[in-house]
Amino acid sequence: MKKKMIIIGNLIILASIICFCGYKIYQKNHSIVLEFGMFAGSNWDVANANSYVIIDKVIAQFEAEHPGVKVHYTSGIRKTDYSEWYAQQVLIGKTPDVAMILSDDFDKLVSLDVLENLDDMADNDSSFHAEDYYTTALNTGKYRGAQYALPYETVPTLMFVNKSLLNHEGFMVPESDWTWDDMYDICSKITKDLNKDGIIDQFGTCNYSWQEAAYSNGAVLFDEDGKECYFTDQRVIDSVKFAKKLSDLNQGQNVSQDKFDAGNVAFMPLTFADYRTYKTYPYKIKKYSTFKWDCITLPSGPEGDNVSEVNTLLMGIAKQSKHKDLAWELLKLFTYDKDIQLDIFRYSQGASVLKSVTSSKEAEVILSEDTDERERVIDNTLLDVVIEKGIIAPKFNKYHETMILAEGEINKILSDDKNVESTLKIIQRNVISFLKQ
Amino acid sequence: MGDKGIGYVKYIMLIINIVAVSFPAIFIYITTEKICDFYTARSFIGRTNSIPKKPDWILVTTILLLVCLLVSFLLREFVYRERMSFVYSSLAFDFLTSCVLMMVLNFNYNGILFWVFANIIYYVQDKVKMIFMLLAILIYVCTDHEFLTINYHLYSINDYISYYNANTQQYLIGGFNVLESLNIIVFILFCIYVIQKQQGIIEKVNYLYSQLSQKNEELENANEELKQLADIKEKMGKTKERNRLAREIHDTLGHTLTGISAGIDACLTMIDSNPQVTKKQLEVIAKVTRDGIGEIRRSVSELRPDALDRLSLESAIRKMIENMTSVTQAEVFFQCDSENLKFDEDEENTIYRVIQESITNALRHGKASKIWVTIRKENSALHLQIQDNGIGCTDMKKGFGTKHMQERIQMLHGTVSYKSENGFLVDAVIPIRWGEEYD
Known part of the structure; x- marks a missing residue:
């Protein structure tokens, strides 16, 4: 009996040694594969023909630097499907080692414990300095003070200006430190009935909402966790009042984007990505070709600054990744390598998340390519300031639903002539109770 | 209520646990497939607070661990039943396996503990059975899913059940709850069996003990009587010996001395008239005396150690x-x-x-x-x-x-x-x- 047991024991030990050796040999012969999650096209809902250029370049460089490591990605996932695709990978337990993270998904993924906390990796990497990133961009990837994702590409919101219209009406393009009053002054003089049919057909603004006004007036709508809201804050009240004042100029007419495209609106907020797409070939002939236009900062309110919302595309590492060190290297190559980040200006529509790249001479050269020499090019030092000072939209779970609720009510103020203060008090109450549900 | 009854209870419990353990693993795996097929993953994870890391891995591990438990049970029950060292180590193995199983299932089902503890209670000594019963209940309460969710990120089968429509949800939740309750009921039944059996043994022991003490008392009484009898016998022996001594003295010494005394009296009367006869008479007396001495010696020799x-x-x-x-x-x-x-x-x-x-x-x-x-x-x-x-x-x-x-x-x-x-x-x-x- 005892002999039998010893034999069985030895056999088990032998079998496990063989298994272990086999596994090691298998590992050696089969290269490590890093899964990369990405979507095709632009994160900023603009056309992008070069979505794989940077990715392929990064992968080629990474594979050259790390022999035996392959990076694999699934191509052809559109941005609209990406969130679903990523969620499916998470559910079936095949979360890509490194992946683009949509800002709407970020909070949920962190709270589901899907993304790796990058603080330790960043601290242990002496070649990595978080200060090199724009604070705004970096903060987008933070959750309760910890870094769960790094920024890859960032896009601030800018004010599109119809230069032809302004010049025609005798105005110059405003300076970058212009104010609400400057804007209202121009809008009130521009809003006209040109063909004298009793309906206004030239407008001051389009799509400029109370929210843009609130950002540039220093207002904060929610706390970080989405437990509190501040709709009755004086700065919010002033913003809504300003938006109402602008909207009143249009005498109840709805100003759609078509009117801006047709050249009948002076100002419209759009993203830097729109600017980059439609300012350069081939898309420059598609839109806004009948008038000259440019981008400037948004006007500052009495208590705020010339700031606007900044959107950032994030990349994160999966918590269950088996090759975190390699994943970190790949993530760093995407987000921290100066050449790759400069490629964002070349092949994408956003701006680099590294301060040194966005404010560099090379970036300026790329930005001025393809534009008419007579036109003014957006100043990359201005861009630098706009990104650094930019505002990040809250990311808590109920944010979108809450904003739909609030916006519906505020739109009623703008159209129905309701009292601003008392309506905001009601909104405040409703939103609080919704947040506490 | 014998071992056969307990055997049946164990089999029922085994079946319930196999079903209840594999249910969350299989259900989560199938539901995950379904969610992906219908492209509802994003909205699903939007509603949940935690998700399992790898549903396929969970399914495979759960089935493997279940097989381990089953093999351990079969070996213990049918092959190495007599070897207590194997029985105890297999019970310890079962406990560890069930702990791993609960962790793999994120405590969505912890009734497997009752299965393990039922086996432990079945094999341990009567004195500690109660302790293990309480321990089972304590660990069961401490590993409650809702309770642990307060502090830990645990995926919940209810999130996956809520993916289905209300009607199916009711059936699924109801079915799973029935399994859990059934398991508890069977465990309680098992405990009752064990307690009743234990009670029977205690009663038997008490009965035997009372019989033993009764016999002991009887034995003591008999001993006492025996002692008295021995005393009496000793006294009787002494009396007998005294009687013999008295008889001996009377028969030999008394006889001889009487003879000597009578002879000497005769000599005294004859000594003056007939010294010759007296001399003869004295010789006779001397002989009688010597005979007497011999007699006495014989008597005494009977008293020697x-x-x-x-x-x-x-x-x-x-x-x-x-x-x-x-x-x-x-x-x-x-x-x-x-x-x-x-x-x-x-x-x-x-x-x-x-x-x-x-x-x-x-x-x-x-x-x-x-x-x-x-x-x-x-x-x-x-x-x-x-x-x-x-x-x-x-x-x-x-x-x-x-x-x-x-x-x-x-x-x-x-x-x-x-x-x-x-x-x-x-x-x-x-x-x-x-x-x-x-x-």
Whole structure:
């Protein structure tokens, strides 16, 4: 009996040694594969023909630097499907080692414990300095003070200006430190009935909402966790009042984007990505070709600054990744390598998340390519300031639903002539109770 | 309610647990597939608070662990039932396996504990069964899913159930809850079986114990009676011996003395008139006296110590010493330079009694641990010395049997002296009647 047991024991030990050796040999012969999650096209809902250029370049460089490591990605996932695709990978337990993270998904993924906390990796990497990133961009990837994702590409919101219209009406393009009053002054003089049919057909603004006004007036709508809201804050009240004042100029007419495209609106907020797409070939002939236009900062309110919302595309590492060190290297190559980040200006529509790249001479050269020499090019030092000072939209779970609720009510103020203060008090109450549900 | 009943309960429990353990793993795996097929993953993870890391891995691990538990159960129940070392190690293995299983399932089902504890309770000693029952309930409560979710990120089967429509949800939740409750009920049933069985054994033990104490009492009574009987018998023996002595004295000594007395009276009357006849008469009296002495000797010989009757003096002494040392801690050294210790009965008796009395004194009064007995012949006398290493005796009293000893020795015209330094010494010199004979 005892002999039998010893034999069985030895056999088990032998079998496990063989298994272990086999596994090691298998590992050696089969290269490590890093899964990369990405979507095709632009994160900023603009056309992008070069979505794989940077990715392929990064992968080629990474594979050259790390022999035996392959990076694999699934191509052809559109941005609209990406969130679903990523969620499916998470559910079936095949979360890509490194992946683009949509800002709407970020909070949920962190709270589901899907993304790796990058603080330790960043601290242990002496070649990595978080200060090199724009604070705004970096903060987008933070959750309760910890870094769960790094920024890859960032896009601030800018004010599109119809230069032809302004010049025609005798105005110059405003300076970058212009104010609400400057804007209202121009809008009130521009809003006209040109063909004298009793309906206004030239407008001051389009799509400029109370929210843009609130950002540039220093207002904060929610706390970080989405437990509190501040709709009755004086700065919010002033913003809504300003938006109402602008909207009143249009005498109840709805100003759609078509009117801006047709050249009948002076100002419209759009993203830097729109600017980059439609300012350069081939898309420059598609839109806004009948008038000259440019981008400037948004006007500052009495208590705020010339700031606007900044959107950032994030990349994160999966918590269950088996090759975190390699994943970190790949993530760093995407987000921290100066050449790759400069490629964002070349092949994408956003701006680099590294301060040194966005404010560099090379970036300026790329930005001025393809534009008419007579036109003014957006100043990359201005861009630098706009990104650094930019505002990040809250990311808590109920944010979108809450904003739909609030916006519906505020739109009623703008159209129905309701009292601003008392309506905001009601909104405040409703939103609080919704947040506490 | 025997082992068969408990066996059935165990099988039912095994089936319930196999179903209940595999249900979350299989259900989560299938639902995940379904969610992906219908492209509802994003909205699904938007509603959940935690998700399992790898549903396929969970499914495979769960089935593997279940197989481990099953194999362990079968081996324990049918192959190595008698080997307690295997039984206990397999129970420990079951406990560890079930802990891993609960962790893999994120405590969505922890009823497997009851299965493990039912087995433990079945095999452990009766005294600790209760402890294990309480332990099972305690761990079950502590590993409650809702309770643990407060502090830990645990995926919940309810999130996956909520993916289905309300009607299916009710069936799924109901079914799973029924399984869990059934498992608890069967466990309670099992405990009741075990407790009842244990109760039966206790009652039996109590019954046997009461019978035992009754028998014990009876035995004590019988012992007491026996003691009384022995006393009576001893007294009867003494009376019988006295009667025999009285008869002996009456028959021999009385007869002889009466004859002698009558003969001497006749001689007294005849001595002056007929000295010749008187002389003859006296010769007759002398013969009668000698016969009487013989008779007395015979009577006395019947009163001699047993050992002396049966054995030679030396053997008797050795036997006596052996008896003494066997009942005490003391050592007795016996030395005798005379090869053949064969004396008259009265001499042998005296020597025997002196040695016996001296040793008794040395042990009782001297508290001696070593006693030396030497017998040697010197100038046709026997030197008898009994030396001990006890505390001795400064104030000699002739009460400790020494008086008796002295009388015996004096009767044989011998001398005895006592010395009390370095223990106690009895030194007796007995003139032996070598060749002296009475007939």
